[in-house]
Amino acid sequence: MESNICSFCHEPILPQYYFCPNCGTKVNSAPLSTTIGTQAWVYAFSIILPMILFIFVTKWPGVKYFKSSDPKVKLIGQIAWTLLILSTIFTIWLVYIWTENLIQSSINSINVDFGV
């Protein structure tokens, strides 16, 4: 009989449980949906996402402003570039945090499987 242990209260729990019945800690993620509707949404999103990014990049006016000979217009371009770079760094940081959490929760579930 396979059994796991809750990472929070260390009570034994059945592997099919999503939450510990003793303390309510989340012990497993709910399985991902594999219905045709969900698949269609996931595939459509995968196709559309880069296109949306492309449209936004081509519509971004920062390049035009930055190339201007008018100092006031050029300053707007420089501020736009600075904001773009800062926002990019922030987004990369968010992706890093998100990935770290994903890896940590995977490690936690492996530890639970081994009863550590």
Ligand SMILES: [Zn+2]
């Ligand atoms: Zn528990």
